[in-house]
Amino acid sequence: MLKRKDLVGLIDLSREEIAELLDVAGEMKRHLVAGEKNLSYLKGKTATILFYENSTRTRTSFELAAKYLGATVINIAAGSSSVAKGETLVDTGKTLDAQLNDFLIMRHPMGGAPYLLARTVKAGVLNAGDGMNEHPTQALLDMLTMKEHFGSLDGLKVAILGDIKHSRVAKSNLFGLQKMGAEVYMYAPETLIPKGIDKLGAKLCSSREEALENADVVMGLRIQLERQQAGNFPSLNEYAEFYGVNGKLLSLAKPNAIIMHPGPVNRGVELTGKVIDHEKSRIEDQVFSGIAVRMAALKLLNDYREYTK
Numbered sequence: 001m002l003k004r005k006d007l008v009g010l011i012d013l014s015r016e017e018i019a020e021l022l023d024v025a026g027e028m029k030r031h032l033v034a035g036e037k038n039l040s041y042l043k044g045k046t047a048t049i050l051f052y053e054n055s056t057r058t059r060t061s062f063e064l065a066a067k068y069l070g071a072t073v074i075n076i077a078a079g080s081s082s083v084a085k086g087e088t089l090v091d092t093g094k095t096l097d098a099q100l101n102d103f104l105i106m107r108h109p110m111g112g113a114p115y116l117l118a119r120t121v122k123a124g125v126l127n128a129g130d131g132m133n134e135h136p137t138q139a140l141l142d143m144l145t146m147k148e149h150f151g152s153l154d155g156l157k158v159a160i161l162g163d164i165k166h167s168r169v170a171k172s173n174l175f176g177l178q179k180m181g182a183e184v185y186m187y188a189p190e191t192l193i194p195k196g197i198d199k200l201g202a203k204l205c206s207s208r209e210e211a212l213e214n215a216d217v218v219m220g221l222r223i224q225l226e227r228q229q230a231g232n233f234p235s236l237n238e239y240a241e242f243y244g245v246n247g248k249l250l251s252l253a254k255p256n257a258i259i260m261h262p263g264p265v266n267r268g269v270e271l272t273g274k275v276i277d278h279e280k281s282r283i284e285d286q287v288f289s290g291i292a293v294r295m296a297a298l299k300l301l302n303d304y305r306e307y308t309k
């Protein structure tokens with residue numbers, strides 16, 4: 001059993017815990033495919049969604065996941081809450097705790113914010129992305145998508161190309177995939193590679209060709225225009241030409257390779273439109289896997305809350 005109050009980062013999870021999350025996510029997916037969207041694992045529980053940054057996929061899939069499990073769901077947009085009046089994160093957490101919330105699902109621009117919240121509230125905290133740090137449920141849904149295609153993650157070559165420096169998805173995938181036996185190769189302009197990521201196990205490549213050669217998974221990452229400082233690369237057109245993935249480069253990957261992207265995509269920048277819409281693309285499967293993974297995370301955290309009552 002996942003013995004945790006919170007799910008904050010894959011850096012904290014063991015291989016066994018990740019395997020359990022993926023197994024339960026597989027079960028949840030079977031429920032969804034069978035049209036079973038009124039489960040009762042979280043009946044009588046409340047989940048509050050607290051997003052300090054924009055989102056389409058993560059926010060909606062957490063909401064659907066909690067509702068499909070039978071929870072009551074509250075949505076708080078930071079701009080319309082007392083945060084806008086200067087309330088601190090810890091005080092917001094205490095307020096939500098006093099209302100007997102069972103789960104707080106938070107996205108925040110500051111890395112580490114969910115750790116602070118988790119330490120100060122009784123509710124279970126789920127990190128829906130914290131700054132440039134981690135996005136654990138995104139990496140779990142990415143791993144579920146890979147596992148469904150390949151059967152296992154052991155020995156896979158996963159090539160990640162794009163804005164790695166600003167990417168919480170890259171870090172969570174690096175932590176999770178290595179624990180599950182995959183190898184993570186990375187390629188980006190030097191200015192978009194975080195210092196020391198090779199010390200965490202990433203295999204840094206000196207060309208797109210080296211990254212893509214015999215890859216099982218080709219994962220593009222969004223160029224995060226909102227987090228760029230001037231000068232990381234000359235222009236989006238030049239990024240696309242010299243660092244993006246096109247159909248010709250894709251042919252270097254294994255015949256059974258798949259294309260992934262966490263979204264939102266800058267179409268024609270990190271991946272060409274043809275690559276995004278390619279028959280090997282699993283981008284829409286990733287979105288569907290997202291609901292199942294978030295159902296699994298909520299169910300397992302709830303099981304532990306019940307067990308420790």
Ligand code: CP
Pocket residue numbers: 054055056057058059129135138262263264
């Ligand atoms: N992948 C991802 O986190 O997408 P959103 O920003 O739309 O949630």
